[in-house]
Amino acid sequence: MKNYSKQREAILEVLRCTDTHPTANWIYEKVRETIPNISLGTVYRNLAQLAESGEILSLHVADGFEHFDFVTAPHAHLHCKQCGAIIDAKLDIEPLSKLSNDLGFTPQNTIYVVYGICKNCKQ
Amino acid sequence: MKNYSKQREAILEVLRCTDTHPTANWIYEKVRETIPNISLGTVYRNLAQLAESGEILSLHVADGFEHFDFVTAPHAHLHCKQCGAIIDAKLDIEPLSKLSNDLGFTPQNTIYVVYGICKNCKQ
């Protein structure tokens, strides 16, 4: 059902080696350094597939871009409204996925996004 | 700085009277019933302004649409990957924004999205 591809491997590798939360286009530019003729569509398709299978996390914040995260363990994302940075934060509360059972909802994963202003932008 | 407009009033009224989490276009269609020649751009502009001022909540989930919520108090959103429904859920944990973080981040509001499958779609 799911075959190996060196493109997908390279995409995962790029994501593994960054601590930011890049967009598809950023990853595309990065992967092009090793696979110059890779297609942007290929990047999108593989990212969607990896997110679907739970290997990576897809993150939608209020900047109009889809962001990706190699870390799938529950954690919070602090999104600076000014500079656009997405900062990881430890989650020292119980994940929400435990809560939603009384509604008959089967949770798969939870995204926490805190909007605000980061340290740098505040001065 | 901010003047009254009957268009903004109508947009807020539509949002106040729905328990779903509509998109700009859905709100546009609804407001057109009372203001037939309102412009879609006007709906977008006012929703952005209302979200910016904190009167409503802007919600980005993995369906490519921006959704809006009249309820600004912290609560979780259960998003069904199958039918696309967004269901409100009580938040019986301490909101993330209250948590002190040593990252120097100034939180303004937090969005909680739980992805999964809803009761109906599960059968």
Add this chain to the structure above:
DNA sequence: CCCAAATCAGTAATGATTACTATTTTATTA
């Protein structure tokens, strides 16, 4: 080696959102 399914590169199309402009509305002051 052979074949079917999966994946790809390259390109075109989609469509939610934003930008632009000339006109109208609002709030204030005289």
Add this chain to the structure above:
DNA sequence: TAATAAAATAGTAATCATTACTGATTTGGG
């Protein structure tokens, strides 16, 4: 009430992240 500037609007055009499509290439199992 009239005059004025700022804010908001309708209508339309432009943007651009993402998706869809197509014919070629790669993968994996027998």
